[in-house]
Amino acid sequence: MKIHQRIRTAVMTTTVMLTLSGALGGTAVTLYGDEGMYLFNDLPKETLKSRHDFEITQAWADHLRLSSVRFNSGGSGSFVSSDGLVLTNHHVASDTLHKLSTPERNLIDDGFTARSIDEELKAPDLELNQLHSIENVTDRVNAAVDDDADPETAFKQRRAIIATIENESFESTGFRSDVITLFGGAQYHLYRYKKYTDVRLVWAPETAAAFFGGDADNFEYPRYNLDATLMRVYEDGKPAKLEHFLAWNDQPLQGGELVFVSGNPGRTQRIYTVDALRYLRDDRLPYVLDYLRRKEILMQQFSLNGAEAKRRGRDELFGIQNARKAYTGMLAGLQNPQTFAAKKGREDKLLAAIADDASLAPLADAWQDVAKLQKEKADMLDQSVNLRSSLFSLAMNTVLLAEEDTKPNEQRLSEFTDAGRESLLQRLLSTAPIYDDLETVKLADELSRLIEVRGADDDLVVEILAGKGPRERAAEIVAGTRMNEVPYRKELVDGGRAVVLQSDDPMIQLARWLEPEYRRIREINEKIDERERQAYAKITEATTAVEGTGGYPDATFTLRLAFGTVNGYDEDGKWIEPTTDFAGAFTHAADHEGQEDFDLPSRWYDAKDRLDLSTQLNFVCTADIIGGNSGSPVVDRDGKLVGLIFDGNIQSLTADYLYSDEQARAVSVSAVGIREAIEKIYQAPDLAKSLGQ
Amino acid sequence: MKIHQRIRTAVMTTTVMLTLSGALGGTAVTLYGDEGMYLFNDLPKETLKSRHDFEITQAWADHLRLSSVRFNSGGSGSFVSSDGLVLTNHHVASDTLHKLSTPERNLIDDGFTARSIDEELKAPDLELNQLHSIENVTDRVNAAVDDDADPETAFKQRRAIIATIENESFESTGFRSDVITLFGGAQYHLYRYKKYTDVRLVWAPETAAAFFGGDADNFEYPRYNLDATLMRVYEDGKPAKLEHFLAWNDQPLQGGELVFVSGNPGRTQRIYTVDALRYLRDDRLPYVLDYLRRKEILMQQFSLNGAEAKRRGRDELFGIQNARKAYTGMLAGLQNPQTFAAKKGREDKLLAAIADDASLAPLADAWQDVAKLQKEKADMLDQSVNLRSSLFSLAMNTVLLAEEDTKPNEQRLSEFTDAGRESLLQRLLSTAPIYDDLETVKLADELSRLIEVRGADDDLVVEILAGKGPRERAAEIVAGTRMNEVPYRKELVDGGRAVVLQSDDPMIQLARWLEPEYRRIREINEKIDERERQAYAKITEATTAVEGTGGYPDATFTLRLAFGTVNGYDEDGKWIEPTTDFAGAFTHAADHEGQEDFDLPSRWYDAKDRLDLSTQLNFVCTADIIGGNSGSPVVDRDGKLVGLIFDGNIQSLTADYLYSDEQARAVSVSAVGIREAIEKIYQAPDLAKSLGQ
Structure with missing residues (x-):
């Protein structure tokens, strides 16, 4: 699964049919394993302490929140340098790659590397949102809806107060202001976002590397995909100077390690009857x-x-x-x-x-x-x-x-x-x-x-x-x-x-x-x-x-925190290791010679001798994710970037309505793999060096 | 369109869903141009005389009927030599090619040429039917159904008398005997068939040649497809000795020429309200x-x-x-x-x-x-x-x-x-x-x-x-x-x-x-x-x-005679010539270089210098055909084979319920093209020589 969430707006996008209707959220307080997509204003402090002996601090969470971004094209991402670099999936960026392509310049097939700032390509209609604050406005919303109102009147009253709250917030702060319905209508929170609308393409691999294995391998694991792209946010025509961005962890992940995912899961239906x-x-x-x-x-x-x-x-x-x-x-x-x-x-x-x-x-x-x-x-x-x-x-x-x-x-x-x-x-x-x-x-x-x-x-x-x-x-x-x-x-x-x-x-x-x-x-x-x-x-x-409190609302394509451990799983009696490496990618290509979508790009073969083939490329973890989490940063206990969510395995497909950590896994590109590829395959050492700096 | 009709039997085949339900036939006596799929026991003598100045004789029609065969896999064919050769489409034979293939012997991709009688491959479950006689049994069927019977009783009575008639016929003649419902139940005819169940593969081209242009070109014209295969019927383990088979016309067709199609159109709905x-x-x-x-x-x-x-x-x-x-x-x-x-x-x-x-x-x-x-x-x-x-x-x-x-x-x-x-x-x-x-x-x-x-x-x-x-x-x-x-x-x-x-x-x-x-x-x-x-x-x-009489019943996957002229047509203001040649095939391949299904087989390139590139390969005519006609012989006024139906153009797709000769055309492989390919590309000169002999 490419866990890309196309935003549902009423008629704006043409992809309405691809999302499930009904803006429902909900709670599930009988949690299983590492279940949960938590609100940044209601973090699972006790669970993290008891299950993983991790003390989450406000500063840690604020930094992660402000380093995370949402793509209006449907997906997640993160800031990864002080000068505006944004990391996301190739398949989240593909909408932009497609719009920037022409018959003569096929960015989807051929990839792209800007060799200087001047070469970076401006996306025609991308908007990135950075979540600045959350305010609980439930009481104000409820007060505006008459107790005895029929559904039509109630809907109109609710819509009116929400529009008013959003507009007041927008007028007073200049931030994008969205009131979000949570817990199936039990709560309403006001989300304020800083918007970035000048976003430029810095680097993208070939689809052959990003979507290696194609439709056949989609949802499968082990995987060997470089599903990553770098963009840069600009302000006033210059690379934005960022206070919050993720540092890069240069160590490969080990089995059992605790990781966190900060992203925008699109929609779950766990509250469903x-x-x-x-x-x-x-x-x-x-x-x-x-x-x-x-x-x-x-x-x-x-x-x-x-x-x-x-x-x-x-x-x-x-x-x-x-x-x-x-x-x-x-x-x-x-x-x-x-x-x-x-x-x-x-x-x-x-x-x-x-x-x-x-x-x-x-x-x-x-x-x-x-x-x-x-x-x-x-x-x-x-x-x-x-x-x-x-x-x-x-x-x-x-x-x-x-x-x-x-x-x-x-x-x-x-x-x-x-x-x-x-x-x-x-x-x-x-x-x-x-x-x-x-x-x-x-x-x-x-x-x-x-x-x-x-x-x-x-x-x-x-x-x-x-x-x-x-x-x-x-x-x-x-x-x-x-x-x-x-x-x-x-x-x-x-x-x-x-x-x-x-x-x-x-x-x-x-x-x-x-x-x-x-x-x-x-x-x-x-x-x-x-x-x-x-x-x-x-x-x-x-x-x-x-059942008690302490849960999380169903996903609403807003920022959430999930967590889990790097862990393999048993499939038909066979143990699937949690991590893969570049050597595996070449073997996988050789095993499927002649099959469509199983050819690595020629740049990969040219670089094979230069590469450290044991470098980690993909890994799985038990974190609770869903469509919309694509491009989410995966960070370690220190808040450093260790990976980039891009998929769920086939066993995770029931996650819409049922979390399980028996076999269901989130699939990520390893941070170390991204750096290795950019430096040695795409030969952009300066770009590789700037990651996390 | 590959006009291949998969026979509908109640549960025997798995393709029931691919045919329209309801065994309806019907008449359409207000005819348009060369409309009509005529019964061999009710030939359009006057129309042929007045429209095309052709005097159809009983001997001419009997010879054509006895030279025609039906494939139980869904399609038509013809006898084309005294020693049992049967000509049909590659796509009619593909069911058998598939069943005879193994991982090591891929007849679909690689084609097949038997270099001697011993090399011919027996089809596992093919049955060919040669129509021996038609008898009108309407009165006997109607007499067995009570006038005041409710539909359930009427159905049972009709089914019973039909089973009885079929069984009597089978017992007395040994022929396969089917009672066919015609004109939507206004007539019932008993069809007696000689069966051939030992059928062997003699020659098939590669799919790349037979289905050149693939799904993209399917239904399109101009075309350059060698959609032909040769089989042979056996009796008592030896090639059958045939009295009736079609002679081969070695001249290319000219625009305006009158041609006839003898085949088994599967189902039309022209009587539909x-x-x-x-x-x-x-x-x-x-x-x-x-x-x-x-x-x-x-x-x-x-x-x-x-x-x-x-x-x-x-x-x-x-x-x-x-x-x-x-x-x-x-x-x-x-x-x-x-x-x-x-x-x-x-x-x-x-x-x-x-x-x-x-x-x-x-x-x-x-x-x-x-x-x-x-x-x-x-x-x-x-x-x-x-x-x-x-x-x-x-x-x-x-x-x-x-x-x-x-x-x-x-x-x-x-x-x-x-x-x-x-x-x-x-x-x-x-x-x-x-x-x-x-x-x-x-x-x-x-x-x-x-x-x-x-x-x-x-x-x-x-x-x-x-x-x-x-x-x-x-x-x-x-x-x-x-x-x-x-x-x-x-x-x-x-x-x-x-x-x-x-x-x-x-x-x-x-x-x-x-x-x-x-x-x-x-x-x-x-x-x-x-x-x-x-x-x-x-x-x-x-x-x-x-409206008067003189029409034809809707198609019932039984033998019918259609006729028409070789004729181009106007499409979006452009005149489409009625015939193509081998030179066009190579040009078409070059024009679509790199596109799937547009590569001619290497044998074709190897043979290019030996071929007469001006040899006719495909042609269109106005004859009234539909799915099931695939593999039908096309003959000239002398009853000689000039072509092999394999497709209809996209404008003919409404033929199920509406005939038109404005743009709708039947598409055929030319007889001269088949012989040229077998002799020079597939290098089987003896086989080429035996065609029509």
Whole structure:
């Protein structure tokens, strides 16, 4: 698994379908082994002391927090030098590598090394967030919601107070300010981030090294991947001067060593009731997998058009394949009767305890509410009119923005409030290339899908198709739109509602046709989410009362601390060692000679004699991670960088709803391996030397 | 499109899902251009005379019919020498090439040329059928069905009389005897076939030559494919001496030339009502495509396990990809509002005419019946328990056979009657290799799919999984079964019901668990089919009354005659020439250098200087073909072989429900090209010389 989390914003990204819906968090206070993704304002001090004899200090945690960053493209990273170097995964950076590539400069295939500051390449729309502070605003949020409000009113009241809190914070501090829903709605915390929007590419290896073994090896272990990339944050056109960055540990890791992971896990569902898991198993995951397989075949077919088509579609195809493999594993886990029985056993016990306690008994209704909501969610599954096309997404956001801007800040859809304006505009006005041939194929498939879902006789479908078949219509719209021109997008965004309404651009027209339906569906989904939030708040209350406190909320793509030990595992009776080295990479390539994705780059063979082949390359540990943790720094007791999370093994795929340390492992690139490669393979000794300095 | 039709038998093949359900035929008497797949006992004499000034004689047609063969693996072919040579497509033969391959002898990749009779390789389970006679038995079938019988009774009565007719014919003539439903149930014809079951491989090119351009070029034109293979039929261990075979025309084809196609088109739906097409568009095709994409990804993932896995899964993967591409095109055609408007316009006109005629008016109910049946069919779509696994299919057929054999012949499921016994046993006792690793992956996915469809809490699912996850359970069953041993299968088949019931083989056990559900679902589907047959018989009656007679029935994988002219077409304003040559093949390879599937075999480059590069290689014509026509001979006015059908262009994909000769074309290998390649590339001059002799 490449544990890359693409951020879910309502219509901004085209990857909405790849994430599970429902913004739920939750607690699980009966912990297992090294389970847990802890809040930086609620650290597991006692657990670390008792399990690992580690005394965590505020200074240690603050330094790690301020050295950690989040990528808006979906992923994590860390500062690793005083002059702004950022370490992340190649597969987190690949979105940027793709946008910076051209037919003549294929950064994905060939990699990149800036030989001087001047050669560093500016990312067209990357935003990095450094978490500056967390404030608990639960009381203020709850006070603004009437006790007897119906779900629709409650949702609007909650949305309004959140927008107000965010805007006040943004106005007073200048920081990006997000209110995060935690513990399934039991708590609300305000996160303030410093934003870096001038981010430049410094070094990336070839995909052949970063994704060595390809789709076949994805999720597997042992691994030998250099899934790493270096970028640099700039301020005022110069490399940023950083106070907080991670020192580099130059020693290889040993089995049993305690390590920490500081990153942004995207989404877990550990609080989910058995009925909610049943919905995942029987409805949601099969649906998502059908969707992903459809898009995978579509992108594969597009790639058959030649080398340039392959290059254009590659990043998206890889993202889809990675998600498909991850969801396949998740579903397999849920389809195992034993997994389900374990979950059910715990729930039955909990419900029995609640029934025995008169003060808790009324809370049991929440489980019924969740069960009922799953059916409503299943009905909504294929209702999206959020077409997966970059040009359409830009058009839909432009249309929504024009309308939202006519409303008071606190009544707007969450991604259009003042506090998020800068980030929104960066995405809307990105100079990233958009390819008409790819857009046409994608839009045609989405129109075809819309016919399948709504039926060809549906009024909206008839209007959109304008008497033509999906392919012909998509070609016509893409050929006619100017949404691929940044100045035209700026004209619309600056012009506001009047200008947008007057536009005869066919993609804008398509978005306008779909806008009412989009709003209708979103409103239904938000109402479901609100009711689910209320139910899980009760479930959290009941669970905490029965099982005690001290847990962690479900993942929300915000900064968390996990920990674990470097440890191998037993697989089919065979012991898998926790670490690999460069010698193993060459052996693995030789063992798979002639197989696609198993060729190391020629630079590696050229450097073989120079390399210390015993240098550690990858390792596994028991830390609790999930998609979004990609690129997270792994640090030792001293807070020094020892690795870079890039994957989970196949046994970890059930981590969405169940942590285990029996066989499930997080997979990292070793810090020592990264330095060795940069110095000896990519021959950038100065860059290698500056790491951690 | 590779127009290969995999035969649909109820549970015998694992490819049931790849064909559309419902055994419907029908008429379309308002013909367009060279439309039509004519019965050999009802030839379009007048049309051929008036359109093409061709006088078809009985002798000409009989010779062509007796020179044509049907492959039970799904496809067509022709006799092309007095000593038993059979010409078909490489992709029709690929099933056999796959079964004859081993890790050491990869016939698919490397091709094959027998240098002497002794080197010819016997196919493990191929059956070829030569159509000997056709007899109209409509009156006898109808007489056996009571006028006032309900659908269930009518179906049973019809099945019984058909089994009786087939058995009588088989007993008295020794010929394979099949009663075919034509014109949607308006007619029943008895087809008698001579069977050839000793079929040996003589020559096959490399896949790189046969499927040059791969999935990317599939459905495209111009093409440069040597999609041809030669086999030989044997009798009594010696090459069969044939009276009827096709002479070889050594002249290249010219534009405008009249040609004929004699082959076995698998299934068309031209009689379908608008509601039936709506069901295809909104339910059936989206469902089938989801299924195919699922299996395509599954097989791709299996292939990632290495070269040997790739070899094992290749034939099946190609079949799935071909079907996926074909159905994608069919759906795109149906989703074009203009296609639908055209169909609706014709139907509205017809219904208006019927309403105006008091004697026909009652027949209009049939359209309502069809509309109602489509909803019932949609509900049944995902109900199959016919798991796609070779070992499971063998087990299920063994279980069904044991039970069916306890019934009188005329009450059995159609594929278990006495007349079909030999063909059934050949498949059940085939020595074709079965690969446990591939079977495990396939069965695991089918179990997973069963959970998705029926829910994990379904009693049958719980019983089958036995407390394990799908992967674990599939591995256990495949590891434990002996169904991969031919002697064990023979023991069960010979032993009958008692022995099968006593077997503790886990795959037999799985089949026994699923048997009741299989029978229940099949009964429902057969009742729907019967009602649909009755409705379409009425529709045929009404249509014939309004539009006149002289048409052809929908395709039924039986021998038909089509005709057309060699003709290019206009595509996006560019004229596509009707013929290509060897020089074009080398140019095409050079134009796509480095792209997968665009490398010609080294033998081709070695032979380049010896070849006459201007020799015709492929051509297109307007003849009306569909899946199942693959391998059909194309003959000229003199009945001499001029080509070999292997594909339709992308514009022909709507041919299932709509013929057009504007751009839609059948694609063939030229006879002269086949001879040139065999002589000069594959250096088998004696074989080349014997073609047509």
